[in-house]
Amino acid sequence: MAIESGHPTQQPCVHCGECVRVCPDALNPETLFFALVRDDFASARDGRLDACSECHRCVEVCPSHIPLLDWLRWGKSEQAARARAEAARERYLARDARLVRERAERAAARREVRPTVAAALPAQTISHAEVLAAIARGKARRRGKHP
Ligand code: SF4
Ligand code: SF4
Structure with a gap:
């Protein structure tokens, strides 16, 4: 001093x-x-x-x-x-803690929503034959032909 x-x-x-x-x-x-x-x-x-x-x-x-x-x-x-x-x-630390808490709450909310959305979607299945047909169509397109 x-x-x-x-x-x-x-x-x-x-x-x-x-x-x-x-x-x-x-x-x-x-x-x-x-x-x-x-x-x-x-x-x-x-x-x-x-x-x-x-x-x-x-x-x-x-x-x-x-x-x-x-x-x-x-x-x-x-x-x-x-x-x-x-x-x-102390204000800075309190704000930091609040942001961390809000981020965690948003992440938790997203985790809760995701299964609900997935469950609402129709089950999508594709047969082996459809896969082979799609591959064949792709090859034909590349050769300039259409099936
Ligand atoms: S009030 Fe402050 S300035 Fe006055 S005698 Fe006491 S310590 Fe010293
Ligand atoms: S104790 Fe005496 S010498 Fe020490 S600060 Fe007080 S007045 Fe000054």
Whole structure:
């Protein structure tokens, strides 16, 4: 993530708990920050990332000048983007499953119709003599004669 902030040089978190103390939404900006650094969106969601009202207080008190709010904003937008992508994927899979099901239903319907049509057709039989006569007629035609 590219962080742009006007903070002085960022230092490692000293776990002072100041950001937690000032948060009006009862969040733990420190743990949210570390969850987002680890790309751990499940923990960020459990930590109620969405509830951040972006008041900026945690940034103001952080002695390590960590751009907490930049991280939290990025985390919220990334979380929303991932949720949209997941919803789109689920829609795609549902559509795929529906098409497969409909194809199978059409094939099953065709299998049911086919014997009925075959049964409705008259039984066609041809005798050995008729086969020989047809062959003879074909040969005669090829020789330019007619039987
Ligand atoms: S910016 Fe968000 S996390 Fe930080 S103090 Fe305000 S509400 Fe809490
Ligand atoms: S205020 Fe800054 S240094 Fe202190 S716990 Fe929060 S993130 Fe860490």
